[in-house]
Amino acid sequence: MMKRYISLFILLWSVTSYGQIPFDGPYVRHSGNKVIVSTIMQDEDRLIVKTDTLDKQGTINVTPQGHLEWSFTVKLRDTLINDPDTYNAPDKTLFISDIEGEFANFRKLLLAAGVTDKKYNWTFGKNALVIPGDLFDRGKDVGPELWLLYKLEDEAKAAGGSVEVILGNHDIMNLAGDHRYTDAKYFKDAWLLHTDINGLFTADTELGRWLRSKNVIEKCGDVLVMHGGLSPAILKLGLSINQLNGICQLAYGVPQKGIKKGIALFFGKDALFWYRGYFMSPRATKGLVDTTLRFYHCKYILVGHTIVRWNIASYYGGKVIGVDVDEHSGHTEAAIYENGRWSTIDEKGQRKPLRYKPTNDLVNEKDIL
Numbered sequence: 001m002m003k004r005y006i007s008l009f010i011l012l013w014s015v016t017s018y019g020q021i022p023f024d025g026p027y028v029r030h031s032g033n034k035v036i037v038s039t040i041m042q043d044e045d046r047l048i049v050k051t052d053t054l055d056k057q058g059t060i061n062v063t064p065q066g067h068l069e070w071s072f073t074v075k076l077r078d079t080l081i082n083d084p085d086t087y088n089a090p091d092k093t094l095f096i097s098d099i100e101g102e103f104a105n106f107r108k109l110l111l112a113a114g115v116t117d118k119k120y121n122w123t124f125g126k127n128a129l130v131i132p133g134d135l136f137d138r139g140k141d142v143g144p145e146l147w148l149l150y151k152l153e154d155e156a157k158a159a160g161g162s163v164e165v166i167l168g169n170h171d172i173m174n175l176a177g178d179h180r181y182t183d184a185k186y187f188k189d190a191w192l193l194h195t196d197i198n199g200l201f202t203a204d205t206e207l208g209r210w211l212r213s214k215n216v217i218e219k220c221g222d223v224l225v226m227h228g229g230l231s232p233a234i235l236k237l238g239l240s241i242n243q244l245n246g247i248c249q250l251a252y253g254v255p256q257k258g259i260k261k262g263i264a265l266f267f268g269k270d271a272l273f274w275y276r277g278y279f280m281s282p283r284a285t286k287g288l289v290d291t292t293l294r295f296y297h298c299k300y301i302l303v304g305h306t307i308v309r310w311n312i313a314s315y316y317g318g319k320v321i322g323v324d325v326d327e328h329s330g331h332t333e334a335a336i337y338e339n340g341r342w343s344t345i346d347e348k349g350q351r352k353p354l355r356y357k358p359t360n361d362l363v364n365e366k367d368i369l
């Protein structure tokens with residue numbers, strides 16, 4: 001314990017003695033065989049950019065704003081490959097949705113569920129952490145949140161577990177240049193880095209490359225996971241999970257007006273990351289849910305995207321699991337699927353059986369928060 005306090009003191013002294021405290025980043029961009037690492041620093045009453053050059057597999061330091069004691073290091077990867085979209089479920093899977101830059105709450109859940117220790121080491125063994133979308137917008141610690149997931153992916157894999165990140169509408173929007181919900185902090189960062197807001201996560205940045213390797217729908221054992229849901233218009237096309245991901249990945253980073261007509265359906269209101277029919281009018285029928293489950297050979301559909309008064313809860317006879325909660329108002333909760341049973345866990349580690357809501361309970365949209 002004493003060594004830990006001494007290390008923290010040295011870190012605090014080394015940063016504050018020069019009057020510079022990490023504010024955001026780092027932003028990592030590729031340039032030939034090197035990577036350029038730019039970190040926004042708070043230098044008394046102004047922001048400055050600290051720039052370093054590293055090898056492709058160098059190590060970077062990440063600090064959530066205002067929390068030097070939460071700093072961690074990340075080793076960069078030489079190559080990135082697209083994630084698999086179908087895999088066997090482990091004994092235990094933790095689902096955390098719609099983090100949206102709320103790093104503190106995310107950290108609490110990881111600790112409470114035993115996914116990591118306080119130094120962000122993977123402690124979840126052969127189990128899985130699944131993020132059903134919405135990493136971006138509203139919150140002020142999007143970067144640290146992304147880097148932590150990037151880091152944990154490698155550690156989980158080495159332990160026989162996995163981290164699965166699925167893209168939501170806010171993630172697709174940010175890659176495509178739609179920043180209507182982006183915090184002003186990031187516009188300022190972009191200006192300091194001599195680019196515009198669209199330049200922060202382009203395909204030549206490490207996090208931009210990493211995000212473009214992600215899926216919009218995955219099958220985790222008998223659970224079909226996506227951010228929004230499967231609309232009737234897309235389900236009737238009869239496409240496989242792999243085909244759905246392949247089509248959507250074609251247009252990552254493409255502005256809405258630039259989406260080709262042939263795939264526009266996959267980026268509009270019926271998109272896998274936009275659809276709200278399980279909770280809002282026109283409501284999905286029980287038949288649609290059953291058909292979806294039969295077609296993809298699953299028992300459950302799990303989605304984020306839409307905050308309902310009772311979430312985290314199950315709907316449609318227990319077949320649809322809604323996991324989106326309002327992290328920004330302090331509602332911190334995740335879903336656990338363990339040995340065929342569902343429960344929830346909060347930031348204090350308290351577990352409860354999953355709430356069950358009959359389908360007819362959602363006839364009034366005042367319950368959508």
